[in-house]
Amino acid sequence: MRFIQKLVNERFAKSTARLMEFVCYLGIGLLALCTVFSFIGRQTFILHTHAGRYERAIYAEEDHSSHSRGMTVHISDEIHVWTNDDDQVDGTIQLGLSLMYAVHTVPIMLALWFLSRVCSNIHGGQIFTEQNAFYLLYYGLIQFSVAVFVPFLKLLICWLTNLISDGGVSIATGQHMLDTVVPSIAFIVAAYIIRYGVHLQDEVDHTL
DSSP, X not given: OHHHHHHTSHHHHHHHHHHHHHHHHHHXXXXXXXXXXXXXXXXXXXXXXXXXXXXXXXXXOSOTTOOOOOSOBXXXXXXXXXXXXXXXXXXXXXXXXXXXXXXXXXXXXXXXXXXXXXXXHHHTTOOSOHHHHHHHHHHHXXXXXXXXXXXXXXXXXXXXXXXXXXXXXXXXXXXXHHHHHHHHHHHHHHHHHHHHHHHHHHHHHHHO
């Protein structure tokens, strides 16, 4: 019981909030760097060529049989790419892959920024505020959108890419939807609780 009380005291909460703020900034930086890697051709996918199939292939390489690649990125979706008649990965497909990666990472970066604002406010002693409620609401809504709507956006990008490219690409997405939907709803509920608490406090202040 004493251990639980230590976890919920103000000093520990503020220190944890400061740490989480740093983690959010670190996450934003890493996601931005990974997005850059994707656009320069360092995103992995399953490649189908005239010579065979290659796991963890990337656009920025010539020897697809190499398995000792460093500085590559990938998303949890299973992506298959087919080469064109010249047995090359079409540049349009590479652009499509990067856009599919970006529509996943950019919203998460924005969500992490909102969460970092909440952590910053908590560290500064501002807890039950309208601002925190809205930041948590934005975070939850963005994460919910990433889970529910972004998979359809990826499929749309994949379809458009296949329309204008000489090769082919397919994506299997949405498998981990519930892993994000449930926490996002929890953040939306937490936003409501904080906002309700703020209104109750306002009523008490006006009554006094």
